[in-house]
Amino acid sequence: xxQFNLPDLGEGLPDAEIVRWLVKEGDTVxxxxxxxxxxxxxxxxxxxxxxxGRIAKLHGQEGDxxxxxxxxxxxxxxxxxxxxxxxxxxxxxxxxxxxxxxxxSSDDIVGDTxxLPDLGEGLPDAEIVRWLVKEGDTVxxxxxxxxxxxxxxxxxxxxxxxAKVSKLYGQPGDxxxxxxPLVEFGGSGKxxxxxxxxxxxxxxxxxxxxxxxxxxxxxxVAETTNSVVKALARKLKVDLTQVSGTxxxxxxxxxxxxxxxxxxxxxxxxxxxxxxxxxxxxxxNPLAYKASPAVRALARKLxxxxxxxQASGRKGSITRDDVEQASKGGGSAPAATSQAQAKASSTPSxxxxxxxxxxxxxxxxxxxxxxxxAMGMAHSHSTVVPTSLVEDVDISAWPKGTxxxxxxxxxxxVAAKAVPAxxxxxDGEKFERLLHPNVxxxxxxxxxxxxxxxxxxxxxxxxxxxxxxxxxxxxQKIESKSLKQEDQQNATITLSxxxxxxxxxxxxxxxxxxxxxxxxxxxxNELKLxxxxxxxxxxxxxxxxxxHRACTGGEAARFLAAxxxxxxxxx
Amino acid sequence: xxxxxxxxxxxxxxxxxxxxDQDVVLFGEDVGKNGGVFRATDGLQKKYxxxxxxxxxxxxxxxxxxxxxxxxxxxxxIAEMQFMGFIFPAVDQIFCHAARMRHRTRGRITxxxxxxxxxxxxxxxPEHHSESTEALxxxxxxxxxxxxxxxxxxxxxxxxxIRDPDPVIFLEPKRVYRIVKHEVEDNGEEYPLEACFxxxxxxxxxLISWGAMMHETLQAAEKLAAEGIDAEVIDVATxxxxxxxxxxxxVEKTGRACIIQEAPKSGSVGSEIAAxxxxxxxxxxxxxxxxxxxYDTVMPYYRLEKQYMPNVDxxxxxxxxxxxxx
Numbered sequence: 001x002x003q004f005n006l007p008d009l010g011e012g013l014p015d016a017e018i019v020r021w022l023v024k025e026g027d028t029v030x031x032x033x034x035x036x037x038x039x040x041x042x043x044x045x046x047x048x049x050x051x052x053g054r055i056a057k058l059h060g061q062e063g064d065x066x067x068x069x070x071x072x073x074x075x076x077x078x079x080x081x082x083x084x085x086x087x088x089x090x091x092x093x094x095x096x097x098x099x100x101x102x103x104x105s106s107d108d109i110v111g112d113t114x115x116l117p118d119l120g121e122g123l124p125d126a127e128i129v130r131w132l133v134k135e136g137d138t139v140x141x142x143x144x145x146x147x148x149x150x151x152x153x154x155x156x157x158x159x160x161x162x163a164k165v166s167k168l169y170g171q172p173g174d175x176x177x178x179x180x181p182l183v184e185f186g187g188s189g190k191x192x193x194x195x196x197x198x199x200x201x202x203x204x205x206x207x208x209x210x211x212x213x214x215x216x217x218x219x220x221v222a223e224t225t226n227s228v229v230k231a232l233a234r235k236l237k238v239d240l241t242q243v244s245g246t247x248x249x250x251x252x253x254x255x256x257x258x259x260x261x262x263x264x265x266x267x268x269x270x271x272x273x274x275x276x277x278x279x280x281x282x283x284x285n286p287l288a289y290k291a292s293p294a295v296r297a298l299a300r301k302l303x304x305x306x307x308x309x310q311a312s313g314r315k316g317s318i319t320r321d322d323v324e325q326a327s328k329g330g331g332s333a334p335a336a337t338s339q340a341q342a343k344a345s346s347t348p349s350x351x352x353x354x355x356x357x358x359x360x361x362x363x364x365x366x367x368x369x370x371x372x373x374a375m376g377m378a379h380s381h382s383t384v385v386p387t388s389l390v391e392d393v394d395i396s397a398w399p400k401g402t403x404x405x406x407x408x409x410x411x412x413x414v415a416a417k418a419v420p421a422x423x424x425x426x427d428g429e430k431f432e433r434l435l436h437p438n439v440x441x442x443x444x445x446x447x448x449x450x451x452x453x454x455x456x457x458x459x460x461x462x463x464x465x466x467x468x469x470x471x472x473x474x475x476q477k478i479e480s481k482s483l484k485q486e487d488q489q490n491a492t493i494t495l496s497x498x499x500x501x502x503x504x505x506x507x508x509x510x511x512x513x514x515x516x517x518x519x520x521x522x523x524x525n526e527l528k529l530x531x532x533x534x535x536x537x538x539x540x541x542x543x544x545x546x547x548h549r550a551c552t553g554g555e556a557a558r559f560l561a562a563x564x565x566x567x568x569x570x571x
Numbered sequence: 572x573x574x575x576x577x578x579x580x581x582x583x584x585x586x587x588x589x590x591x592d593q594d595v596v597l598f599g600e601d602v603g604k605n606g607g608v609f610r611a612t613d614g615l616q617k618k619y620x621x622x623x624x625x626x627x628x629x630x631x632x633x634x635x636x637x638x639x640x641x642x643x644x645x646x647x648x649i650a651e652m653q654f655m656g657f658i659f660p661a662v663d664q665i666f667c668h669a670a671r672m673r674h675r676t677r678g679r680i681t682x683x684x685x686x687x688x689x690x691x692x693x694x695x696x697p698e699h700h701s702e703s704t705e706a707l708x709x710x711x712x713x714x715x716x717x718x719x720x721x722x723x724x725x726x727x728x729x730x731x732x733i734r735d736p737d738p739v740i741f742l743e744p745k746r747v748y749r750i751v752k753h754e755v756e757d758n759g760e761e762y763p764l765e766a767c768f769x770x771x772x773x774x775x776x777x778l779i780s781w782g783a784m785m786h787e788t789l790q791a792a793e794k795l796a797a798e799g800i801d802a803e804v805i806d807v808a809t810x811x812x813x814x815x816x817x818x819x820x821x822v823e824k825t826g827r828a829c830i831i832q833e834a835p836k837s838g839s840v841g842s843e844i845a846a847x848x849x850x851x852x853x854x855x856x857x858x859x860x861x862x863x864x865x866y867d868t869v870m871p872y873y874r875l876e877k878q879y880m881p882n883v884d885x886x887x888x889x890x891x892x893x894x895x896x897x
Contacts, residue, residue, distance in 0.1 A: 043605045156874075213695045214609070217750035220574040223723030224770060227806075231766040234817055254760060287826045290854035317854045
């Protein structure tokens with residue numbers, strides 16, 4: 001008599017319910033003929049017969065729950081044994097899925113002999129490709145013993161035991177029928193007991209069926225409703241601190257948040273600003289400062305505390321230059337100062353920017369010409385070594401109506417010819433200087449937009465009238481915003497006529513690669529002691545700033561003397 | 572209030588909408604009489620009839636096409652792909668029609684449909700049953716891709732997905748179908764889509780994950796806490812479009828980020844999140860962004876599955892590496 005026990009129906013579930021018998025006692029069935037419909041927690045499946053034969057007894061009525069592994073059908077005399085153990089039929093969409101590796105169950109073990117299990121697709125046999133163990137080897141549980149090829153795939157068959165292999169049935173190339181002996185175990189080393197005990201459980205969990213083994217747990221966990229409410233609040237831009245809860249113990253519910261969003265009662269901006277703690281400015285917290293990882297690494301290398309750095313980068317970030325600057329400055333920028341500055345700003349976004357004032361004036365961003373000026377000046381400041389000479393020149397001899405600007409330009413031209421070292425360009429990196437044969441005079445022009453320095457090119461080849469006309473034209477271009485790039489390039493020396501507004505002396509800034517700039521102050525009447533007695537002289541203050549890397553003090557002084565000599569002339 | 576599993580939560584949410592919205596219909600292979608291979612639709616045909624819970628032939632392209640057509644006519648179809656691995660025949664319908672209909676008709680026709688699919692590995696399934704291909708769908712404009720990580724979220728997000736006027740790919744981490752239960756009130760309250768859930772607040776590192784991997788991630792966070800590392804854990808939940816505000820805010824707070832996903836690493840949702848963090852929060856980063864993920868290979872069969880799947884130890888290793896940057 002053959003017995004058929006309920007197989008695992010495929011999802012690792014412990015039991016199944018009989019929905020409907022499709023055969024009755026005394027029927028003769030064929031292999032694979034459906035015998036019963038059974039319902040698991042997942043599906044109703046038909047269970048086919050593994051044998052051709054006569055049914056002696058059906059164990060259970062419709063509605064009964066049968067445990068996996070329990071007796072389901074007994075076959076009577078005349079059962080034709082088919083060595084195929086029929087697999088459980090699975091959900092229809094899935095039946096043709098290949099399985100990767102063999103499953104081993106207690107059904108496959110008879111005594112110490114391991115029978116070839118169904119390798120997963122209900123195929124009748126498999127061919128030995130390669131033995132991975134040999135007789136006499138000791139194997140561990142799950143150690144692959146043999147590679148076998150079915151009609152669909154080559155799979156490894158693992159050992160169900162930790163034991164010694166006493167006999168291998170078959171050579172590579174042999175075809176072994178499912179259910180026939182494959183490996184015999186012997187010796188005292190066999191410790192299958194724990195594995196065997198587990199195997200029932202394992203089969204459930206790891207049944208390796210078409211669907212797979214969904215683990216079943218029973219631990220009950222509570223959803224943190226808090227995180228749901230917070231997520232919704234962020235999405236709807238609602239500040240939870242502004243919302244009063246109507247839930248249990250005053251808890252804020254999703255409904256409260258939705259209503260607040262509808263009524264506009266929680267402000268989004270407040271919510272945005274809130275999460276940043278004040279303690280963010282603690283210098284011990286690296287996140288108090290915005291800096292790229294590379295900058296942070298540099299700071300570490302140079303031993304610079306980011307708290308000692310100015311933040312001049314984008315979005316208030318600290319740049320490499322800032323770190324290097326702080327490194328050079330050493331202790332001269334004490335942490336206390338920068339911390340004080342950081343504290344003064346109330347929002348993180350302004351860290352390192354202008355301190356926030358309690359007035360309704362917002363800093364404007366500096367753009368365009370003003371920005372160019374700022375950058376030019378900064379560049380100049382960081383490269384040029386400026387030295388200034390100041391002197392007054394007597395221009396009493398000028399006839400009425402003299403064009404002062406044209407005279408200044410002419411004086412520069414004359415002096416440049418006398419001392420070419422000042423009408424020059426200097427490259428501080430390559431240590432090269434270029435003495436210009438021509439004189440291009442940059443003229444600093446103040447405008448509402450900022451500082452322009454248009455250039456009178458080849459002033460040395462112009463009459464004073466031409467110079468005046470040229471300057472006039474450039475000024476008009478500035479007003480009409482049509483000044484071109486080339487109008488501002490290639491100055492060899494610069495004139496700043498600040499005196500036309502106010503100021504006696506100044507320290508005008510050299511614009512590299514030029515090496516000098518002449519500032520002319522506001523002229524004044526002065527009593528002057530001469531050979532002829534005290535006279536009323538008209539005095540023009542001059543301020544010459546030069547890059548001391550490029551020319552000597554002597555050259556600068558001789559240049560200034562030449563300027564003065566020319567300016568003193570009547571015509 | 573009943574303690575239910577994720578699969579039961581999916582069932583409950585669909586039942587709730589079938590009950591309250593006559594436009595909702597449900598169909599797929601074996602969803603009716605059999606109640607679905609995982610029992611997600613168990614009992615629904617019995618209750619709501621064969622007109623509203625429909626067994627279809629085994630033809631994924633047709634199932635998706637049916638959903639597109641119904642949605643275009645104002646119904647709210649929920650279509651089941653038996654496994655995400657079988658969704659590919661339906662991709663044409665989803666990418667070329669569902670995702671584009673609103674754009675194509677200048678907003679005249681929307682696609683209030685949901686395509687459900689169990690996905691992910693860890694259950695010893697055969698080929699094509701274990702992949703995590705959420706990134707494919709995340710890449711397509713017009714689709715929302717939602718992945719619940721626990722029963723409560725499955726319930727709330729499923730309701731939101733059905734009610735959403737646009738197509739939602741609703742991916743159910745099948746490994747989590749039955750391993751955890753939540754007390755869920757069947758009150759029809761939806762959860763926000765396109766929002767991340769902060770499941771654990773912390774100050775040292777932000778762990779970002781979704782779906783089944785949330786469980787390993789939360790376990791890892793607990794272990795890290797014992798080591799003195801205070802991790803913040805974010806459940807992305809909607810992997811497209813991603814709520815980057817929440818993630819960026821967190822990373823700016825902690826300065827460190829680690830993304831945990833089951834999918835292959837290259838070109839993944841994790842890659843996208845990492846790129847966004849690098850783009851928008853680089854100034855706050857104290858260490859490189861870490862990723863713990865599956866490998867760029869075919870998802871293996873069950874004997875190697877454990878090697879493939881990210882686990883708590885791999886997360887801990889990665890986090891410790893990230894924390895070593897000072």
